Amino acid sequence: MVILFFNRFVLSRGVKIVPDVQSLDPEAQLPDLIVLPGGAPGAKTFEESDAVARLIDRARKEGVYIGAICAATKALVRFGAEGGWKARVTSHPSVQEAVVKAGWEYAQDKVVLDGKVITSRGPGTSLLFALTLVETLCGRERREEVEAPMITASEL
Amino acid sequence: MVILFFNRFVLSRGVKIVPDVQSLDPEAQLPDLIVLPGGAPGAKTFEESDAVARLIDRARKEGVYIGAICAATKALVRFGAEGGWKARVTSHPSVQEAVVKAGWEYAQDKVVLDGKVITSRGPGTSLLFALTLVETLCGRERREEVEAPMITASEL
Numbered sequence A, B: 001m002v003i004l005f006f007n008r009f010v011l012s013r014g015v016k017i018v019p020d021v022q023s024l025d026p027e028a029q030l031p032d033l034i035v036l037p038g039g040a041p042g043a044k045t046f047e048e049s050d051a052v053a054r055l056i057d058r059a060r061k062e063g064v065y066i067g068a069i070c071a072a073t074k075a076l077v078r079f080g081a082e083g084g085w086k087a088r089v090t091s092h093p094s095v096q097e098a099v100v101k102a103g104w105e106y107a108q109d110k111v112v113l114d115g116k117v118i119t120s121r122g123p124g125t126s127l128l129f130a131l132t133l134v135e136t137l138c139g140r141e142r143r144e145e146v147e148a149p150m151i152t153a154s155e156l
Ligand SMILES: [Cu+]
Pocket: A038, A039, A040, A069, A070, A071, A092, A122, A123
């Protein structure tokens, strides 16, 4: 008998997704990019996770790109600051104070790229964030290839 | 012994979601709004579905709002036209020809609202589409309440 079981995860607005990877091994080889998605409850989960803390610390030491959007920037700056990391970032306005308190330089741009750290503000900036991630990893041409059929606004 | 089983559905870009409702009863009471999401493979699935054909026909007869975005407008106009329905719509450019061929009036606006039919163009216009759906069903005030913390671009 075979039982197929998927862990489904409930996002902050009730959408249920099934991740490709079901568990996090913080000692596995790092991917080219780690992204912390937003959502206030999700950001809190990140902040309470030793595995996420370890991943952020390794990203810093190994020079891997790390992205965070919306409230998730809070987890990034918290664990990053513990390792003495500081970069110019943005976040959802609701966590701006916490980010500034942690001593990170704050910008209100829709997407901020500083060294290996890429951050963005919220759901409304997520397309621009995603396209910036594609461009950073795969180049301008690939970004345009992905963006064109999406019918994005002239000013994202 | 209890076995929990979720049907997961794979979207056109590989994201796996678990819908709240696992099967479609085309004779059940209609909701306030039916939305056909896009994705070329999904639109094709809609076009091959008798249940979707029946829902579109009932939406027309019962005066329920119906939305379609991206390639999904193709399924809407196809089944709608069979019932003699015609409205002003938009779609992803890749299915514009099919929409025009079905005799529906075509517009290139990001979102088109004509009577009970709300259509939009693609992933890049999906936020504006979603906010228009909220406004249509719940009013301007609710839309602003939802939109403000999303940090949307000045021109969506
Ligand atoms: Cu968020």
